[in-house]
Amino acid sequence: ETGVTQTPRHLVMGMTNKKSLKCEQHLGHNAMYWYKQSAKKPLELMFVYSLEERVENNSVPSRFSPECPNSSHLFLHLHTLQPEDSALYLCASSQLTTGNSPLHFGNGTRLTVT
């Protein structure tokens, strides 16, 4: 196991649905991330939470809404998505220190928007 658990593993939703992705980390880290992985594209950073505060939002459309209730849990709320939002959504965590620390990824949620 990676120490970062994502649910569900697969999700199919219509453009008018509302759904949420969940991420939980068991590593005691103080930062959590959402990434989008599309075919033939680099991993795209969406959101960063450090100590439960959002510190980065990379021009992500408002139809994606993150929530970080505590340092172990991260959600991504989805509504009125578009077919081009179909992708693998990866959650990651790290321990932010004065030096750089590696990211630990979950296995992702494969999202299909119909």
Add this chain to the structure above:
Amino acid sequence: GENVEQHPSTLSVQEGDSAVIKCTYSDSASNYFPWYKQELGKGPQLIIDIRSNVGEKKDQRIAVTLNKTAKHFSLHITETQPEDSAVYFCAAIGSGTASKLTFGTGTRLQVTL
């Protein structure tokens, strides 16, 4: 911002041969270079990393080299095995937080019997 280029996009080697994946970066302030392996149906997993104060690092069959002057770094896998088949991503990050990690586009490695 940082720009990371990765080559090749696909690589096929015979079992037992070596595989080399190369990346270049643009930001001379970048000082941390992790490599991730992503198997089918899984998230990327860190396999090795190197910091800018080191030129080479080795862990069993995998090694990473860094040339700060040329701003490129490479992953070397020796004695490849079928279980090495996966997509490999390089990444670079400048001084600061891990939120500035920039990934390459990935290399699909296929190890054939």
